[in-house]
Amino acid sequence: MSKEATFRDFAPEQRVFGRYTLKKILGRGGMGVVWLARDEELEREVALKFLPDLVVLDKALLSDLKRETRRSLELTHKNIVRIYDFVQSENSACISMEYIDGDTLSNLRAEKEGKVFQPDEIAAWTAQLCDALDYAHNHARIIHRDLKPANLMVNQKGDLKVSDFGIARSLGDSMSKLTMASGTSGTLVYMSPQQLDGERGSHLDDIYSLGATLYDLLTGKPPFYSGNVDRQIHERSAPSMTERRREFNLEPAFVPPVWEAAVAACLAKDPAKRPPSAAQVAERLQLSAPRSGTVTVASKKQPKRQTLWIGLAAFGLVALAGFYFVKSKSPITPAPIPQAAPSPAAAIPEKSIAVLPFENLSAEESNAYFVAGVQNEILTRLSKIGALKVIARTSTAQYASKPQDVRQIGKDLDVAHLLEGSVQRTGTQVRVHVRLINAQSNSTLWADSFDRNLTDIFSVESEVAKTIADKLRAKLTGREEQVITARPTNNPAAYDAYLRGLAYSLKTGLSAADQIDAQTYLKEAVRLDPKFALAWALLSQVDAVGYVMLLLQPTPALREEARQAADTALDLQPNLAEALHAKGWYHYGCRKDYDTAARYFGRARQLLPNNSEIPEALAYVSRRQGEWDRSEIYFNEAEQLDPRNVSLLTQHAFSYIFQDRFAEALRKLDQALEITPNDPGTLAAKALIAQAEGDLPRAAKLLAPLHPVANDPFVLEAQVYQAILERQPARAIAHLNEILVKPDPALGYLNAELRFWLGWAQELVGDHAAAQGTWRRARMELEVFLKRQPDNYVLIGDLALTCSGLGDKSGAFTLAERAMAATPTSKDAMDGSIPIDILARLAAQTGESDRAIAALEKVLSIPGAGAWILNIPLTPALLRLDPMFDPLRNDPRFQKLAGSTLPK
Structure with a gap:
């Protein structure tokens, strides 16, 4: 990008920040411009929200904003617009975020006859909104501060997405730089009395705004919309929604009492009289919000910092909100309304799978390492498909290869599908049989057998992964198809040594002996094939984990070996996710450089979206950085992908212990004991x-x-x-x-x-x-x-x-x-x-x-x-x-x- 370029003079097809190709302007506002762009590195469309000069020229403010924006990377709720990155050059900066092909609830309402929704039309969206708010407040400890219909998107699938949630920071005195009249007047009508008075932000401000938003969607106007709005918000009670609809001659005028009561409670002047959580709002509305894995956090010994981060929406960048959403040419309908008491299967994501341990049908029991390796390689390829939820191997290891109660396993692991398999190796010949099962019905969706030479085992692993993606209708990107079909080595002996080392590294209950054996076989693998990047990456990770956990003697020589192995892997394949992961472990375990470790883990996470080890590693990094709340979010995310990993549960427990949160620690330890009594x-x-x-x-x-x-x-x-x-x-x-x-x-x-x-x-x-x-x-x-x-x-x-x-x-x-x-x-x-x-x-x-x-x-x-x-x-x-x-x-x-x- 030229030094002269600013966010005002970009052009379509221009390459910016080295990786984004601009496509078209999605919206303009007083606070800047939003472009649709293609991320050439990750092969996906993104929205680039360019920041105004006022922000870019204030280096301290920009640095602060950059740090807080990156706090939002862990917000992974399906009803919250994802923030991908903060990128900048010498004179320009922007926030890269998820591109939503859809429209705002504000615009959708305006297109309706009468310009209002009926309660049953917004029930599903309201359930999703409440779930997103509950996740953000209790799970991520972030408040929005500018909730309104214009910040609520509906995509082509009919799902609601909350925008500008997680672009979080606290600016203190710098807030005044961005608080413009135009940035306040548009949102005043949704603000709580406490927010209007400038009091410290609370999640109860969002509860008030939730009520005001629902009131607006059901009546066509916010509770107070003309005259001295500030005074009315402080002193008057809003008319019932039925009264307001009669006033506007809307048919039907009647709003069900359950909606009237819930919205009125949200609009209480006294925060203590509002519903204490968004989940309770959904409960009062008799809605069943989708599960989000929310955990309420209440630490006894908290770090000395804010526990709720105020959304950037609070001070002016919300002028961009809603501008990057493309107005749909086809009508958007809400997702099906959740039932009051959904069955467990209804809450399980359809595009989800767990790979059970493969059965060893070989005559030699010593081939068990090979069988485990094939299973793990198939699982690893599946975990690189962003559209799938894939459960980690550590959570499936306890199950039999052909279990009886597949429905219970699906419920335990929160997946809709299971993959069974067997491997028979005879000399250089391998037979792999797989069966894809619907866990709810125990029916076979697909089954096949593959007879291949040992040198062609990679094609089996790739073909299985691609077929599963196809059967589950998980669309592959070009990059994903490339990585899951890659051959890591052309040397069968090197691959055999790699699988042996992998088997030792995957053993539950890490021991020094296992770590040494893994190290020995991986060194043999890279000796046999010095260009075997995957083996170099795993060797580095084994060294680094052994170093930090004292499973190997933490000597300078071991530290240097870990560095060289990671660097060799990255030199061979700069975008190999496993190599980035290993380099993160090197910086974490060997150098104690947690900022650099977080960057490598973050890059690996984009390429390994279903690998539980990445959020687990980020949990470890975050707690060493003093970000205990963020660490907990990563632990929870890792546990969603690896719910029966005893080591993970135990580490989560120790995070609670280090904060003197002993009751929560005991609950986690009890979870672990349920798995390993x-x-x-x-x-x-x-x-x-x-x-x-x-x-x-x-x-x-x-x-x-x-x-x-x-x-x-x-x-x-x-x-x-x-x-x-x-x-x-x-x-x-x-x-x-x-x-x-x-x-x-x-x-x-x-x-x-x-x-x-x-x-x-x-x-x-x-x-x-x-x-x-x-x-x-x-x-x-x-x-x-x-x-x-x-x-x-x-x-x-x-x-x-x-x-x-x-x-x-x-x-x-x-x-x-x-x-x-x-x-x-x-x-x-x-x-x-x-x-x-x-x-x-x-x-x-x-x-x-x-x-x-x-x-x-x-x-x-x-x-x-x-x-x-x-x-x-x-x-x-x-x-x-x-x-x-x-x-x-x-x-x-x-x-x-x-x-x-x-x-x-």
Whole structure:
């Protein structure tokens, strides 16, 4: 784009921002222009909303707007217009969003005889609108602030779409730059009294605007539309809709009482008297809104930022709203009205599928890896089709290859279709049989068998994916067809090694041994075919995940291997989604560069729309960025695609734990236990929550049946900590000694961490000499690992506490400060609290009470992980129970932090 170009002088077929070809102007307004464009990179039509010079020339405002616009990328509700990206050049900027071929409710109403709708005509749209609002308010924590008929679109399928939802930011003093008279007068009639008064935005403002919008659609005018509207909104009650329709001589004049009552409640002057949620509005109207996976969030320990982001519509860019929608040449009718009590099947998306584990019909059981690989490759190809909903492999792994109750599985996974399959491999020959099933009726939609040579297995995987898309009427884009038919390698031996490595990487319950085996086979795959980009990408991801999760020793050499593998994959195939995903993991796990990681994951997400691992990764990134609400949205999105993934549910639970939202965490852990009953790690996590809440009897009951082994240190540490909190450390010593007689080498430095616990227990029972000997050995082992893992702040913290036990106060504080410098909260909002926790413990143990209190005040005031087992954060209850804080017991400041009831 030339430097002289502005949003006023673009021309059709002009290429802008390197990827968009402009087609035609969709609308103009006081705040700019909207173009229909083609995104050449992703092969789709988009609407480009160009920003006015007033915004573009204000660099601070533009930067702020860019950041907040990108917050909206996670808004994926089917009744909300999607925001794709914020793009800019030196002197121009725009927001790329979903293009809607349809018209506004405002225009559709104007075309009707009498210029009003009847309640039954808008019932389905109202249900969709309420569902979208409920999702945005409770699930995404965003409010609209300019809800009106002109911002409500209906597409060619008859579905409602809310525009300008999610272009969210708070401008503070900069708002005045964009608040023009023309930007306010057009929306004044839909505003609540509180919004007119400039009070802080609330979702109840949207509830008022919802009522005003429905009133307008059913009567032809908003509740107050002439004279001193501001004063009337504050002081008068609107006439009933029946009265207004009689006033305008509309037939029929009668509006059903249920609609009258619901709309009147929305228009209450007092926000407390309005329905508390859009879902309740739908309930009052006796509508059944479609399911959106909404979860109400109420954190006890919230980050210090706004929890509801005010829509950009609130300050003027809504002048563009509605301009990019093409007026339909054919009449648009609403979607079918949802029934009051729909059956579960009615809510399940028709274009949805789960791929069940394939049956191994080979004579050799050792071919199981090949069978799993074929199943996964078919699933991966399906997941690249944007029009499908595809459930992740981790949620289907528990089911049989040919289950009896397919209807129940469809219900469990929220899908309409299942794919069964079998693979028989004999030498170089492969037979693949597949059957596509309607889960509701258990009927076969399609079945076929493929007999191919091993070198032609890719064509089978591609053909199956394309046929399923065709049977489910999921239209493929040119790019999608290209990627699902691609051959990743022409070397059968390399592909075989890749499938073996893939099988190890896909095992549930990641272990160091599995990670090492995956790494070994993937290195063999790229040795056999150095141009095998997919294998390079998976090798990088295995390295990065092993690095961050400590399944592999997190050395600089491993980090460099992860980088080189990802870069090689991208050099070979710059648009390979798996390579972008792997590069995101490298930046996340190895570099702790979360902004860059988010960008790579975001690019991968556009190419892998049904891969649950992408929103899962974005959930991890967001919580480290301190965006806890956004992280929750990503977790919920990932769970929609992978509803029975125990690891995902557990990680979601820990996000709640890090915010002291223990009740919600327990619900997630219980979900996990429904899938894997009696899992020791999950039960230990529940016990740790009980400890954090000060309920030691409940914790003891959960821990008593567990029998940890050498390779499960976290359950053991939970039991040891329980004994210490109960002031009975002696019972933990024998078990620790038993485990440490033959430590598991795969645990690495965690063996030395267990020695720290042993030394602490010995010190508490008064065996000072034994404790010193244990800690000396722990320090020696930790120092060896620290040379190989200089940035491992958890290891640094363990060593700091060990040095403190040995009386090396100076060395301990030096290490603690090193850990804080390596992981400050400004760079890692989740784990940045761990070194502060360690510092508080060190200071308490060494008589530095002022320093200890300051650290405790800090760590208790922010969300984040703790230094102890499974990173359970410090709580007032733990301060009361943990003997490490005994030196502070008589300090009034500590007593205030810990609460009034202290242990004797």
